[in-house]
Amino acid sequence: MIRYIVKRLVFAIPTLLAVLTLVFVLVRIVPGDPAQTILGDQASQEALQALRQRLGVDKPIFDQYVDFIKGALVGNWGESLVTGRPVLAEVWAVLPYTVDLTVAAILLGALIGIPLGTWSALHRNEAIDYATRVISLLGLSFPAFVSGILLLLAFAIELRWFPVISAGKLDDPVERLRNLTLPAINLGIIMAAYVTRVTRSSMLEVLGEDYIRTARAKGVPDRAVIWRHSLRNALIPVVTVVGLYLGILIGNSVLTEIVFNRPGLGKLIVGALNQRDYTMLQGLMVVYAFLIVAVNLITDLTYGFIDPRVKHG
Amino acid sequence: MATAFKVEPAEPVLSVQGLTTSFRVSGDWHAAVRDVSFDLAHNETLALVGESGCGKSMTALSIMGLVPKPAGRITAGRIMFEGSDLVSLDREAMRRIRGNRISMIFQEPMTSLNPVLTVGFQVAEALRYHRAMGGAEADRAALDLLEQVKIPSAARRFKDYPHQFSGGMRQRVMIAIALACRPQVLLADEPTTALDVTIQAEVLALLAELKQAYGMSMVFITHNLGVVAAIADRVAVMYAGEIVEVAAVRELFRRPRHPYTELLLRSIPRVDRHVSHLETIEGQVPSIAAMPAGCRFAPRCPLREARCDAPPPLAGAAHHVVRCWVRSEGGGHG
Structure with a gap:
């Protein structure tokens, strides 16, 4: 039974990675610049650049991916754009x-x-x-x-x-x-x-x-x-x-x-x-x-x- | 209990009298087993022979009180065993006989054991219910049984599950379950049909050995006439739900009287004779809803006469009876 449990646990890891990758890809393939969408058409270049930096979308795609997976695994999921509180804290609360x-x-x-x-x-x-x-x-x-x-x-x-x-x-x-x-x-x-x-x-x-x-x-x-x-x-x-x-x-x-x-x-x-x-x-x-x-x-x-x-x- | 009940040599252990088991097919009741009668003597093996669907298994299930409900039920007859009629017993009384005084083993060893329970538990279970044994005591007895049916390293395999056993080993486990309470009668429904030929021989030998050791009577159901010759004392041939001929095994093989038995014996391929083609029986078994009013074999019978339109009785001398108008008079043919 122990062997079976360990086996299932090990098999869960690639599944989890695949799902995380899918989430990452889905969020990236949404057309348009996320900073632009969030701030609207009237936003200044500086403000857009600042938000891009905050979101981390100015980095090369591979770096973004590594950051995302690392963050996901250690529970660092960024902050809510609306409340400014960490996403993890919001989730824990509910x-x-x-x-x-x-x-x-x-x-x-x-x-x-x-x-x-x-x-x-x-x-x-x-x-x-x-x-x-x-x-x-x-x-x-x-x-x-x-x-x-x-x-x-x-x-x-x-x-x-x-x-x-x-x-x-x-x-x-x-x-x-x-x-x-x-x-x-x-x-x-x-x-x-x-x-x-x-x-x-x-x-x-x-x-x-x-x-x-x-x-x-x-x-x-x-x-x-x-x-x-x-x-x-x-x-x-x-x-x-x-x-x-x-x-x-x-x-x-x-x-x-x-x-x-x-x-x-x-x-x-x-x-x-x-x-x-x-x-x-x-x-x-x-x-x-x-x-x-x-x-x-x-x-x-x-x-x-x-x-x-x-x-x- | 076995010790309290003394069986006189002349008195049958089990006596089936005029058993009729019917099934409802699109609203009407039809007899799948009709007017079946036979006696089983102490320590005797009676083979019940016939094609698939001729009512052999249903006869055994009727004796066990396991006719599938609500589609089927026993509509007539008596099954006398240890002084009572099994047909009229209530559920609980019948349950106390099943697996205790009368046991049954089935054709499909691969699916007849519960996949989620250990083999040891499944053998011990019968003892728990019928002998009121506690866990440890039942386990010890079950292990002893597994050794008797020659499961290699039984102690180590006691807690294994059925899927870890081969077909032949599973059938041995089934035999251990059936024999757990030392039954008076064992109903073996094609116990070797699903097994390889070599395994078949081993299981048959085991059954014969245990039958002697336990002093049981056995009803052995098969369609394999080779197996019949090896294991049976007497043979009852069934056709379309009826017994058509009963005789001692040598008598039946030498002097079959019913035309169906004769054709059945002729259809066995033999290596010691030159045959240009395999014999088959013309036509098909009538369906349960379209049985002929007279002799049920008449439509396929080469000896058919006008009087065959009336149902023939099972008649003849006590040691050899036959259900045939033509053959019941004046002795058999070679």
Whole structure:
């Protein structure tokens, strides 16, 4: 297992470098002079030159690349052009909110989706199965901003159980949880719907496998056939979907963050786009690159944990 | 329990009587196994022979109570074992018999073991459930079983996963699982079909050896008549869901009576005789939804007569029965 972990870690390095290079290239191929775009048509030559120097775009392209990679790796991502604060500090300030929301949504998705999908598969083509399938389809097709507003109307405005603005302090755990609940449910519904569907189909496939027949043939009780013999095999595709979706989730949480007025990476990136904050955007792309590589790494490690064929392969 | 239950030599260990297992095909129920009856004596090996799809495996799954639901179910008949009718047992009672008193091994060793559980655990599992053994005790017993089925350096391989074993070794593991609780009856569904010829011979020898050592009775399902000659005491030939002939193995090979058995034996390629072409049986097995009302083999039968439009009974002397109007009277042909 240790060897497998080390191997995955080593493989993550070239992936990360490739993504960073891509970010670098993408930012450079945007047409026009960034200094001109930032300062506008009326800017003086001196001001433009000064900004170019500050951004480091006056250096040869290869030097820029080396600077960028070095900076990205040691956490020196420059300063925001709008606030003047280091990009890293801005990211650190909102990262806990994003991590809270993402982890909570994944947990909700798994805790609801896996049992529901399993239950649905075990009652294939019965009323329970049809109901689950319709509900999960509904969960998938409901836009996050609509469900978010409905949640706010019901639980924050009518019932007043949760705050309308979820941007509270992080140091009070109760407050933190209260602020997290509605946004997490909002994202968790979609996650749960995905996980339910994947678990159901994967479970149906596993239940038809020869080794499940073997388990029954040796007199294993139904409970153990489902939990020990089937579910672990059925979870392999679920991990894939959760891993893929996690990457999307980090980016897509922006709608939820806006509806619930909650800080987060998504809101940061939209703000940076609106204000043409190039250094911020570049920094955020690096953060996303790190996050996606990290998620993939965790997914791979989870495979190794579930499926012995992976770590021996 | 085995010790408490004494089997009289004359009394069959397992008696299948008029078993009919049906499947629903586009709304209608059709019999995949029809009116199958046979007795299995103590320490006897009965070969169940026939083409793929003739109902051999489904007969075994019916005995195990593992007919795939909800598409299939046992619609008639009794399966008498240790004083009770397995067809009428509830789920839990049936579960306590499976893998304990009656075991089954399957055709596909490559896919029949769970890929995410260690081989040792999968063998020990049967003991945990049926013998209420604790972890360490079950593991010791499982290791002993793996040694009995001749897995090389079994102790070292105990915690290995199925993908680290070859097909032949996996089938040995399957045999260890099946024999863990010293069953009275072993149902072996084409256990060597997926293996190389040399491995096949080894596994067959192992099965024969363990059958003697454990004093088991065995139903050996195969389409390979060469294997039948090597392992079986008696043979039941199945065609289109029905047993068409039952006889002792030598008797059947020397004096087959049912035209299907005869054609089947003739279609074995032989090196000691010059043949210009391989014999085949004309026509095809009727589909489950389009079975003839009379003799199911009649459409392909060279001896077909008018009376074959009515279903023939399984008839003849006790040691050799045949389901054929033409051949059930006046002895067999050479």
